[in-house]
Amino acid sequence: MLATTRIRQWKPVALATAAVLAGLTASTLTATPAAATTTAYDTTYYKNAVGKTGTSLKSSLHTIISSQSKISYSAVWNALKVTDQDPNNSGNVILLYSGVSRSKSLNGGDVGDWNREHVWAKSHGDFGEATGPGTDLHHLRPADVQVNSTRGNLDFDNGGSTVSGGGGSLVDSDSFEPRDADKGDVARMILYMAVRYEGDDGWADLEPNEKVNNGSNPYIGKLSVLKQWNDEDPPSAFEEKRNQVIYDTYQHNRNPFIDHPEWVEAIW
Numbered sequence: 001m002l003a004t005t006r007i008r009q010w011k012p013v014a015l016a017t018a019a020v021l022a023g024l025t026a027s028t029l030t031a032t033p034a035a036a037t038t039t040a041y042d043t044t045y046y047k048n049a050v051g052k053t054g055t056s057l058k059s060s061l062h063t064i065i066s067s068q069s070k071i072s073y074s075a076v077w078n079a080l081k082v083t084d085q086d087p088n089n090s091g092n093v094i095l096l097y098s099g100v101s102r103s104k105s106l107n108g109g110d111v112g113d114w115n116r117e118h119v120w121a122k123s124h125g126d127f128g129e130a131t132g133p134g135t136d137l138h139h140l141r142p143a144d145v146q147v148n149s150t151r152g153n154l155d156f157d158n159g160g161s162t163v164s165g166g167g168g169s170l171v172d173s174d175s176f177e178p179r180d181a182d183k184g185d186v187a188r189m190i191l192y193m194a195v196r197y198e199g200d201d202g203w204a205d206l207e208p209n210e211k212v213n214n215g216s217n218p219y220i221g222k223l224s225v226l227k228q229w230n231d232e233d234p235p236s237a238f239e240e241k242r243n244q245v246i247y248d249t250y251q252h253n254r255n256p257f258i259d260h261p262e263w264v265e266a267i268w
Helices: 012-021 054-065 073-083 145-151 180-196 223-232 237-250 263-267
Strands: 089-094 101-103 114-118 140-144 175-177 207-209 219-221
Touching: 054 180, 054 263, 073 114, 073 140, 073 237, 114 145, 140 145, 180 207, 180 223, 180 237, 180 263, 207 223, 223 263
Parallel strands: 207 219
Antiparallel strands: 089 101, 114 140
């Protein structure tokens, strides 16, 4: 894996806690935009994007990441066993939302199994499980069958009641909030999909918006919340390694928001 140099900011959660202890009003604090990062790919893979902002940056990244190899939906099972392998137990995968480490062999549809979660819900744009957005590893993650069912095709937002077995995730009638450790992951996966699928390859133009209850429309909300999650939960070593494995072994494209989380604010 090529080395990357990163400058990390303090998480706003910690800042808010400090403010409360100091007698300040935490609600007056806002998330600090992700600090600029430098990666080994800036002069090669991202050379046509570095230095740009707004629609120009989004367009350049779309061109870059649209060059990819595609796999079948059945092949996703084995791919996830590699991309999401537990670094402390090679026989297990780490499940999104719950954070549980579970045997790779327990992939399926029964209670206690893990299955393939479409983080950008496949009904939002009606792409199903077809090769392309339906099999893109950059938004497919292993998840507990029951937790996955609870999330369903809900949009993302803050608030709700505790999800059973969800590791601290919350759910209400129209939205799902992942546990804190997965919030940035979810945001960066959603925004990858919005840049990768722009409606020029036979699939819907996927975009984030400020709504919930998007149904079968090719939108997922809420963008302001996803931006906050991207700032509060910077890319982890697990997320970075996953991005590298997808690039090296499977799709040969990258999630630019893992490499450059500050590009979220630069575009949106």
